Amino acid sequence: MSTKIEWAERTWNPIVGCSLVSAGCTHCYAMGQAWRMSKNPNEKIGPKYQGTVELVKGTPVWTGKINVSDEAMLLPLKYKSPTVWFVNSMGDPFHPAVTDEQLDRLFGTMEACPQHIFQVLTKRPRRMRDYLTRRKNAAPIMVPIGNGLLEQHPFNNEMQVPSNIWLGVTIENKRAFIQRAKLLKDTPAALRFWSCEPLLGHLGYIPPDLMPDWVISGGESGKGARPSHPSWHTHLRDLCMQAGIPYFFKQWGTFSPINQIGGRFDHRERIDTRVMMSGEYGGHNGWPMKRQPKHLSGRSLEGIEYNQMPAILTRGAAA
Numbered sequence: 326m327s328t329k330i331e332w333a334e335r336t337w338n339p340i341v342g343c344s345l346v347s348a349g350c351t352h353c354y355a356m357g358q359a360w361r362m363s364k365n366p367n368e369k370i371g372p373k374y375q376g377t378v379e380l381v382k383g384t385p386v387w388t389g390k391i392n393v394s395d396e397a398m399l400l401p402l403k404y405k406s407p408t409v410w411f412v413n414s415m416g417d418p419f420h421p422a423v424t425d426e427q428l429d430r431l432f433g434t435m436e437a438c439p440q441h442i443f444q445v446l447t448k449r450p451r452r453m454r455d456y457l458t459r460r461k462n463a464a465p466i467m468v469p470i471g472n473g474l475l476e477q478h479p480f481n482n483e484m485q486v487p488s489n490i491w492l493g494v495t496i497e498n499k500r501a502f503i504q505r506a507k508l509l510k511d512t513p514a515a516l517r518f519w520s521c522e523p524l525l526g527h528l529g530y531i532p533p534d535l536m537p538d539w540v541i542s543g544g545e546s547g548k549g550a551r552p553s554h555p556s557w558h559t560h561l562r563d564l565c566m567q568a569g570i571p572y573f574f575k576q577w578g579t580f581s582p583i584n585q586i587g588g589r590f591d592h593r594e595r596i597d598t599r600v601m602m603s604g605e606y607g608g609h610n611g612w613p614m615k616r617q618p619k620h621l622s623g624r625s626l627e628g629i630e631y632n633q634m635p636a637i638l639t640r641g642a643a644a
Contacts, residue, residue: 495521
């Protein structure tokens, strides 16, 4: 499916469903989408999402049920032109309810499509690290793809991690950084990235050896969105610029910062809330923020749109 996600071209959802695991999940856009899709009368859409969400106080919430579509598992094989795919925008491929056999099929399809780039994002990097390390060190296995078999799994000791598969973690605050950054670093990968969206706090000191190959950051949008302090993003941007790492600023979301003019905030702008460096809202010392539709908030950080992405790599070895 084509996507409005600025750093991808299409989404691929052979595995759908999830459960809440951290602060970044609270207002997950995919829960509402899954609820709507579960009511779709189209027999190829509705059943795929059945049971993955339930209403809790009138709001769709993940149930932890995972559904796998055999047909969708083969979708990238139908596209010959190089495409950037965001994998599982409607769930987490490393959710504990996803089996290793299902992951084998997922990664087998990606291995069979060297013309594409696959962006795999998770909030469960321990499972990702353990799965890929185990597969990389295990004896070769046969992987079913459609009516045939791949000769080998892409992550075994005879083959190297394909560079068209990018592995990332969501890092929304300092706690998530502590829990996930080192696990990503220890994961066999050709390219590692962070998605710091929604960014809900300052990440503080980041050891240079834990920086990934690409960083995305952005604010939160939708119902219940939490404002994001500009300094949280400029901190990441500056680290990336110093290290020569591509940086992508995705959006401000529902709340955009009121700009300074001559060192003072523009008093002509409406102030809807303030956000402190600590992440607390309100008070008189926080950065003033204005609520508005995200398309009006825009994607400029200090007057510049950052759209940097890693170079499209040739197939090579994992670090």
